[in-house]
Amino acid sequence: MHTLMVADDHPLFREAIGAVIAAGLPGSRLLEAESLERALQQAACHEELDLLLLDLGLPDAEGLSGLSALREALPWLPVAIISADQERGTILDAIALGAVGYIPKSTPRQDLLAALTRILEGHVYLPPDIMRRPPSPPPPGVAPPDDALGQRLAQLTDKQLEVLVRLMRGASNKVIARELDIAETTVKTHVSAILRKLGVPGRVQAILAAGEADLETLLEARRGGSS
Known part of the structure; x- marks a missing residue:
């Protein structure tokens, strides 16, 4: 049905994602990568790949640099971030860089499946509980955005x-x-x-x-x- 990849250096998390996909997206195939380098290598060999789930804590990629590298090397590949970082600014920066979604690692199993389904249907997924939080006020001495x-x-x-x-x-x-x-x-x-x-x-x-x-x-x- 679908071919996905999860790029995360924690085997237990990759296994958990695999279980969600096997139960909720039967017939789908999951590729795994423990580093950005491995993700790039595998993705280049699998043009049928529908979605790459990218962790922001890979050993060879800091923050959103992995997303930037993937967008530059493989602009055809939809990439969604799956991360423990739940800062609103990080989420918006990821979407601005071309991510098709942002899924916190704390997302419950059913909500995770719903997010994956929404992304695979061609929609952008944003975590509603985080996006409804008001933005943080600017630090003292920092001017607000222009009018x-x-x-x-x-x-x-x-x-x-x-x-x-x-x-x-x-x-x-x-x-x-x-x-x-x-x-x-x-x-x-x-x-x-x-x-x-x-x-x-x-x-x-x-x-x-x-x-x-x-x-x-x-x-x-x-x-x-x-x-």
Whole structure:
């Protein structure tokens, strides 16, 4: 059905991933690599590879350098990060570098399978529990981002802002429609307007563009001002 690879230097974790895939994606094949070098070698020999799951703690790759190397050497290969690092900034940086998903190692088994399925269907997966956390305030003495983002966000209607908040949480159009009690086609219309007003081509870029804004506080302020 699918061919996947997990690049992780811990045999027990590779075994656990294999068990999840065997149970939830029957017929799929899992390749294993304990280093970035081995992952590059195997991936170059397997053009049928559908997805590579990359750990950020490989012995021959530091942080996101492994992702950068894979994107440069094998731009055709979808790569998702699977890591114990749950920093929001790391997640957004990985997506900006071309990762098709980011899965924390603490993800429960069923959620892990759902994330893999979503990625294999061609969607980008972001961990909703992490993406809904507000961004950390800038350190003392560091100026906030320029007001260009604020000006673009000011163009969004309250409903569009509510949709963008949920996009930041990794919610699908169907989930957003249910939470806001609107039609899924209406959600798509709002998403298109958000992309146009933020000047970005897709929802991932919208998440990256709005990554430093506390959208929920902005929305609350608007509601308070209109009451």
